[in-house]
Amino acid sequence: MDSKRDELDQAIRTFDRDALAARVEDAARQAEQINAEFPLDEWPNLTLDRYALGHAGYKSSFCYRLEFKSPELGSISGGSSRKLLIYAKSDGSGWYFDQAYLDQERAWDDVRTGFVRAFELAGQGNIAEVDDITALRTGPALTAKTLYVYFPDELLPIYSQAHVQHFTELLRPTKAPALTPLTANRRLLTLVREDERFAGWSPMEVMLFLYGWADPRAGRAxxxxxxxxxxxxxxxxxxxxxxxxxxxxxxxxxxxxxxxxxxxxxxxxxxxxxxxxxxxxxxxxxxxxxxxxxxxxxxxxxxxxxxxxxxxxxxxxxxxxxxxxxxxxxxxxxxxxxxxxxxxxxxxxxxxxxxxxxxxxxxxxxxxGVSAGTPTAEGPVGTTEVEAPSDRHLRLVTEALERKGQAILFGPPGTGKTHLALRFAVWWLAHGRAGLDPLAEFGTSEFRRVLAALSAPSRPAETREKVGQLTQVTFHPSYGYEDFIEGFKPVKSDDGLRLELLPGIFKRVCRAAADEPDRAYLVVIDEINRGNVSKIFGELITLLEVDKRGIEVRLPQSTEAFAVPGNVYLLGTMNTADRSIRLLDAALRRRFAFYELLPDVELLEGAYVGRLHLDNLLNSLNSRVRAELGRERQVGHAFLLRDGRPLATEADLCAAIRGDVIPLLQEYAYDDYGLLARLIGAQVVDVEQQRLHELTDDEMVEALSAEFQVGLADQLPA
The missing domain is CATH 3.10.590 (ph1033 like fold)
Structure with missing residues (x-):
């Protein structure tokens, strides 16, 4: 905690407020322009056309000004226009609004009334109460920026609730409570104003400093x-x-x-x-x-x-x-x-x-490959250097583990569940470990070296258990409580074999984690659904809950006191083609966060073999699979990748189709060759003979191209 404060002290000392004066002035001018075009006293009679996007004259609207013409006031761009509460659909099919209303005019009456009430509350210093206005509840970023425009001293120009929580926990390193959006923003502003180091700073300067110091969006697109x-x-x-x-x-x-x-x-x-x-x-x-x-x-x-x-x-x-x-x-x-x-x-x-x-x-x-000796241009103030493109999967898995303590990656075969689990382990655990690259490329010798280092005991001389930060196990039908928690196992002795009560892998991890409470320990459980999870975890299933971490129970065999430390996390993988999550034990489902991985055609985008485009092939094939068998039995993108890259030759593609994709479809079809032909095509499947046609690689690619009509010519850029 002291080091974090020292880091913040240094950042504040080196922050050049004068260098940002022009941006602060530009922000003030943009706010003045919005105030002039849409004064507060006109809001009670503001028309829908003056407010909304999508209609013929939308570029003079309030929403257009707020989202696209006031960048220095903070961004609310990206995502869907649903965040704007009501807008005209560009295809001319009408208006989008909350379906609780009968038409757009009634929706607009309620939204406009909500804004008027919000302005009254802000003027009274009660911005936090705006969170209770039902009509504005689904537009928190829009509401926050609108209030900042009219009441710039009452909140910070930070409109993402996740970003507000991120900065709050940096300024006061404890878990930020779950607050409504504007209440959380006001709490952060209060923390800033109570900190003498920010004395005399405007909310705009604070925002620019926070994003420049610890941008939560690090790892950009x-x-x-x-x-x-x-x-x-x-x-x-x-x-x-x-x-x-x-x-x-x-x-x-x-x-x-x-x-x-x-x-x-x-x-x-x-x-x-x-x-x-x-x-x-x-x-x-x-x-x-x-x-x-x-x-x-x-x-x-x-x-x-x-x-x-x-x-x-x-x-x-x-x-x-x-x-x-x-x-x-x-x-x-x-x-x-x-x-x-x-x-x-x-x-x-x-x-x-x-x-x-x-x-x-x-x-x-x-x-x-940057020109030797040539310094690269810095990004705009408030941005950080991009080390690698952001990966939303890594971020979302982090959020799931922090929220529940354990998570399961689930999805059809070939969607990269184990791949993601191990990439996440390296990315998450290697940060801050000297000599370990958290961005090591999967499958390389460097990646394997980092995995080995994370799996080795970090302090062999001091820790009681020979486990590292990362532990990998695979569940199977014969895996039991004695393997995971504790049990009697045969061990060699002078008299031959004797039974000895030994700790299981999870018990050893928990002991090691208790010795190093400031370091995260991760257990990756592959094929978690293949084991009898209720039997494997036993009475400890309850101790996995975040609010029960640290609570001790007596283990039935050793009678030892045992607790699951708060720094132990579990990440499982399961294949939905084997077993749906609906069939998992209810106690397990309640205690694990679930993160679904589906076929990701973006990883194949633009890749082709001959005139066959791989992303379109997978899309078209899975469209048929969903119609015939359901979404849980789709074909994953990993079947069309090698070493993380799309297959590039006819030989490689046809080997994957014959050796991976078709056998998987045959398993799904249960020897129904009529169904198999509907999935992959009659040019590939001989229904009458109940066998596959003997096709050369060239013929296989041509057959797939004709069947799915996904020729390369369709993909040429505009």
């Missing part, structure tokens, strides 16, 4: 975006400080409330030869522009191996530029051309995608 075919718009992008893409028949993306709304309009303009899967993929590429936030990175590429520059996204992010003759969808960036290079290994998928995520491995390669 990195996206590759091609500035036209053959990079023909690169000069425009470099000189103008933006990246641009086409699909110009689609107008301003800010008019769309969600990716689903965009997809419906996109399909009408760009049908891609009737391939629904391709439409979904390409619409997602375009929508990604709206999800980029300040501090994210853009890799401008030419072809499959040339990096032109890397840009840092700045406010306002996505901008539609109707004045451009073409390629009107843009994102504002600052460019750093020291990243310009030719990659040693071409990225084949770049040839058929315009906008695509950059993997952590590729981002490292790009960073390693």
């Amino acid at each position: 990195v996206m590759k975006i091609a500035p036209g075919e053959g990079a023909r718009f690169w000069q425009d992008c470099r000189d103008g400080g933006f990246i641009c893409v086409g699909w110009d028949s689609i107008e301003d993306l800010t008019a769309f409330g969600s990716e689903e709304e965009l997809r419906a309009v996109f399909a009408a303009h760009y049908p891609y030869n009737g391939s629904a899967a391709t439409v979904t993929t390409k619409a997602r590429e375009l929508w990604r522009l709206t999800q980029l936030e300040p501090g994210d990175r853009v890799v401008a590429n030419e072809g499959v191996s040339k990096v032109l520059a890397v840009g840092t996204v700045i406010e306002p992010g996505y901008v539609y530029r109707p004045e451009r003759p073409e390629f009107k969808h843009t994102v504002a960036v600052t460019w750093d051309e020291s990243y310009a290079q030719t990659l040693i290994e071409p990225v084949r998928r770049w040839g058929v995608t315009t906008v695509a995520p950059v993997s952590a491995t590729l981002w490292r390669q790009i960073r390693a």
